[in-house]
Amino acid sequence: MDLVAINLIDGLFYGLLLFMLSAGLTLIFSMMGILNFAHASFYMLGAYFAYQISLYLGFWAGLLIAPPLVGVLGALIERYGLRRVHQFGHVPELVFTFGLAWLIEEVVKFIWGNNMMAYQEPEILKFALFHIGSNSIQAYKVFMIFTSMAIFIGLLFILTRTRIGLIIQAALSYPKTVEALGHNVPLIFMGVFGVGTALAGVAGVLAGPSLGTFPGMAVVLGSIVFVTIVIGGLGSLWGALIASLLIGWMTTAAASSSFQFATLLEFFGMTPPADLDESYLRDLWTLSLPQIGPILPYIFMILILVLRPYGLFGKRDA
Amino acid sequence: MTGIPDSSSAVSPANGNALRSSLPWIVAVVVLLVLPQVFQANSAITILNQMMITIIFALSYNMLLGQGGMLSFGHAVYMGVGGFFCMHVMNLVEANELPIWLHVLPIFGGLFSLGLATIVGSFSTRKAGTVFAMISLGIGELVAACSLIIIVFFGGEEGISGDRTYFKPFFGVKFLQQNEVYYLIAFWTIVSALLMYLFSRTPVGRMANAVRDNPERAEFLGYSARWVRYFSFCGAGFFAGIAGALVAINFEILTETDLNLGKSGMILLITFLGGTGFFFGPIIGAIVFTLLQSVLSLQTELWQLYVGALFVATVMFFPGGLAGLLMMHQPAMRLGNLGLLVVPYVNTLIPAAIGALGLAGLMEMLFHVRHAAVGDIEMRLFWITFDSHTILPWVIAIATMITGFWLAYRNAPKLRE
Numbered sequence: 257m258d259l260v261a262i263n264l265i266d267g268l269f270y271g272l273l274l275f276m277l278s279a280g281l282t283l284i285f286s287m288m289g290i291l292n293f294a295h296a297s298f299y300m301l302g303a304y305f306a307y308q309i310s311l312y313l314g315f316w317a318g319l320l321i322a323p324p325l326v327g328v329l330g331a332l333i334e335r336y337g338l339r340r341v342h343q344f345g346h347v348p349e350l351v352f353t354f355g356l357a358w359l360i361e362e363v364v365k366f367i368w369g370n371n372m373m374a375y376q377e378p379e380i381l382k383f384a385l386f387h388i389g390s391n392s393i394q395a396y397k398v399f400m401i402f403t404s405m406a407i408f409i410g411l412l413f414i415l416t417r418t419r420i421g422l423i424i425q426a427a428l429s430y431p432k433t434v435e436a437l438g439h440n441v442p443l444i445f446m447g448v449f450g451v452g453t454a455l456a457g458v459a460g461v462l463a464g465p466s467l468g469t470f471p472g473m474a475v476v477l478g479s480i481v482f483v484t485i486v487i488g489g490l491g492s493l494w495g496a497l498i499a500s501l502l503i504g505w506m507t508t509a510a511a512s513s514s515f516q517f518a519t520l521l522e523f524f525g526m527t528p529p530a531d532l533d534e535s536y537l538r539d540l541w542t543l544s545l546p547q548i549g550p551i552l553p554y555i556f557m558i559l560i561l562v563l564r565p566y567g568l569f570g571k572r573d574a
Numbered sequence: 575m576t577g578i579p580d581s582s583s584a585v586s587p588a589n590g591n592a593l594r595s596s597l598p599w600i601v602a603v604v605v606l607l608v609l610p611q612v613f614q615a616n617s618a619i620t621i622l623n624q625m626m627i628t629i630i631f632a633l634s635y636n637m638l639l640g641q642g643g644m645l646s647f648g649h650a651v652y653m654g655v656g657g658f659f660c661m662h663v664m665n666l667v668e669a670n671e672l673p674i675w676l677h678v679l680p681i682f683g684g685l686f687s688l689g690l691a692t693i694v695g696s697f698s699t700r701k702a703g704t705v706f707a708m709i710s711l712g713i714g715e716l717v718a719a720c721s722l723i724i725i726v727f728f729g730g731e732e733g734i735s736g737d738r739t740y741f742k743p744f745f746g747v748k749f750l751q752q753n754e755v756y757y758l759i760a761f762w763t764i765v766s767a768l769l770m771y772l773f774s775r776t777p778v779g780r781m782a783n784a785v786r787d788n789p790e791r792a793e794f795l796g797y798s799a800r801w802v803r804y805f806s807f808c809g810a811g812f813f814a815g816i817a818g819a820l821v822a823i824n825f826e827i828l829t830e831t832d833l834n835l836g837k838s839g840m841i842l843l844i845t846f847l848g849g850t851g852f853f854f855g856p857i858i859g860a861i862v863f864t865l866l867q868s869v870l871s872l873q874t875e876l877w878q879l880y881v882g883a884l885f886v887a888t889v890m891f892f893p894g895g896l897a898g899l900l901m902m903h904q905p906a907m908r909l910g911n912l913g914l915l916v917v918p919y920v921n922t923l924i925p926a927a928i929g930a931l932g933l934a935g936l937m938e939m940l941f942h943v944r945h946a947a948v949g950d951i952e953m954r955l956f957w958i959t960f961d962s963h964t965i966l967p968w969v970i971a972i973a974t975m976i977t978g979f980w981l982a983y984r985n986a987p988k989l990r991e
Contacts, residue, residue, distance in 0.1 A: 291704060337890060344893040347645050350707070351846050352889045354839065359882035366879055366941060479715055479835065486708050539724050551719040554712045561709050562697045 258389030263508050265388075269397050271504025272404035273467075276459035277477060278484040278496040279411060280452030286428050286491030287448045289346070290338065293353040296478035297360035298453040302326045302460025303469045304368055307375040315378035315465075323457035330453025331446050338449070339442070357474065365471045373469040400462045407458065408497060415493070424448060428491075483557045489570020498568060503553045510549030517543040598854075599768060606760040610753050619752040625864040626763040627820045632845045632856035633770050634813035639842070640850030641774055642806040643786030644699070645707045647838055648714025649814060654833025655690055655717070656683035656815025658728060660822040664736035676741040676749055676823065680762050683819025684812045691811025699803040702789065706803075711835075718834040733829030736822070749823075759820050766813050771853055773809055782806045843885050849895025858896045876941060880934070928974055936972060 281295045305325050306318030313321075333356065341352045376382075377396040384392030415421040427434045427444050435441045460473075467473065484503055488495025518541050560567060606626075610619060631653055638644045660683040667674055698709040721728035728734070738749050747754050773779045781802045784792045789799040822828055831837065840863075848859020863881070870877035892899050 340890055346703070347639070347643070348889055348893045350645060351842065352886065354842065355882065355886040355889055358839070359886050362879040362882045366876065366937070479711055482708060482711060490704070539726055543723065547723055551716055554715045558709060558712045558716070561705055561712070565701065565705050
């Protein structure tokens with residue numbers, strides 16, 4: 257029972273982190289039809305910027321300053337990079353963001369080097385908030401969970417209840433009409449890209465201390481974020497939330513289980529081969545669930561794409 | 575786009591046409607035969623081998639991206655899997671002393687990858703665009719992760735190694751030397767490049783272009799866009815498998831890094847750098863990238879940064895890639911006034927190159943100051959040793975950079991005219 261509770265909290269933590277990334281990504285996709293491969297790189301930049309700021313001004317200043325910085329950088333890249341590439345077509349756009357991801361990683365290595373940064377959570381949140389069995393739950397984790405929930409509610413409120421949100425929603429479906437009504441659609445695009453990357457920046461600032469700030473952190477989350485928004489349905493905020501939580505719980509549950517596939521095989525009446533080291537099926541017999549945990553989301557995504565290409569909550573085809 | 579020059583050349587007499595279209599191939603064969611005589615050093619041969627393998631791989635990737643309009647993020651899977659299979663064949667030959675020539679091995683690799691491609695393609699080519707890209711990404715991650723789990727086939731983290739010398743000697747050649755392998759790879763490079771070129775000329779290859787540009791219209795003409803994509807996909811898988819087999823022969827070891835996402839991304843980069851619009855684009859990309867990789871990486875630790883910057887700049891300013899850039903000069907060449915372009919080019923490109931060198935020098939010094947061991951203040955750059963903590967080299971680098979770029983900027987408008 258304790259283990260289940262711990263897993264639920266850990267999964268929530270990971271899922272909400274994924275959600276902060278995938279929310280921005282799915283917003284950007286539904287606006288411009290671009291799958292931004294550099295999205296996780298902005299997440300990494302958020303962590304590094306916040307680290308650099310926290311050296312001088314402390315953690316909280318980093319949390320406040322770094323995301324807008326990342327957002328401005330994202331908006332500039334949209335304005336001077338993506339918009340230029342947009343005229344060449346869809347594939348060059350994707351390739352551009354792909355190259356950008358490469359370039360950002362190299363620039364980060366150039367400036368900060370290959371090692372992990374000593375980016376730490378603030379002292380005030382460095383204590384165990386409560387205990388479940390023998391496991392303690394860090395206050396920082398809880399803080400992160402609540403922050404990302406607040407962001408989701410705020411985002412939902414802005415998108416559905418405010419004037420700006422309505423214009424954005426209109427520009428999603430009928431950009432031409434919205435432009436004809438006198439709104440500056442390219443500016444809206446730039447703004448959405450900026451906000452999306454700033455969200456990724458927030459995720460980076462929050463995740464940096466707990467998951468580590470190093471040049472590979474974009475790659476670690478890079479493709480899983482895509483999996484999330486594809487499963488949730490491209491362009492759907494709710495879908496992104498559900499899929500993030502699903503993946504969060506799925507991977508943490510798999511990682512902490514001790515299930516061996518051998519038991520399943522024995523259940524079906526198979527016996528292990530006498531000479532396990534020589535058998536061609538030896539990998540099947542030694543396979544355990546934690547081993548395949550990281551690839552479960554990918555299997556899930558491929559199944560979704562084959563069976564239901566618009567994702568769980570998507571309205572249109574990917 | 576590509577159909578227009580062809581229809582005009584088809585009007586010309588048949589034998590002249592055949593000579594004209596086979597001329598590049600004859601030149602390529604001669605160049606490949608002569609190259610090892612020019613560069614006899616072992617390291618040069620190694621680079622050439624790697625280059626040729628990359629050429630096959632990039633060409634097969636362009637069957638998807640350039641000709642079929644399918645953006646794949648997992649093409650290295652087919653190369654890697656073919657290579658791993660060949661490794662097993664190689665070990666089998668060694669264990670059982672089978673009388674097989676090494677030359678045949680790439681066919682095994684190609685067929686195995688073709689098999690995988692027929693399975694994956696059956697569901698991934700239903701749609702092009704994002705769905706295809708995402709499925710390829712998923713498969714890529716899946717196979718890369720599996721390669722660490724399924725140790726029987728992929729050998730886990732240390733990979734699988736073999737020995738190519740146990741094959742039946744080919745007229746006395748036992749493939750102990752790099753340059754013996756060179757001719758084998760050269761043979762397969764020519765054969766597969768030619769086959770891929772001919773594939774792009776078949777009705778299926780032509781239809782792949784049509785489906786890329788307008789799938790709806792192709793469907794109305796009675797072609798199944800899905801089947802056309804499927805054929806291109808299988809073909810690309812086959813040739814990627816051949817490239818993988820050559821990797822197995824050349825390096826005699828395959829690991830997870832030969833099929834992971836990084837490799838897939840690299841081949842996308844190479845193909846796009848060279849240019850997806852022309853058949854020879856990926857060849858240029860492969861040559862340039864391998865040279866950059868092997869020459870630049872010896873000189874500087876920052877080579878990936880430079881390559882990344884070059885790549886982003888290519889996408890932004892020359893979406894046709896290097897091949898597109900070259901072909902822009904074709905009209906001028908036909909009119910015979912290519913000579914007019916020389917002076918503006920010299921005026922712009924030389925200062926730009928100087929500026930770029932200045933910038934690179936600046937980056938190197940910055941990098942050295944930040945990351946070198948404490949107390950290590952000497953650095954070597956452009957064959958000069960100096961102290962990176964004094965002010966003079968910085969001034970020189972900044973001055974070169976600014977003058978270079980300023981001159982290039984001033985002369986650039988003349989180039990456009």
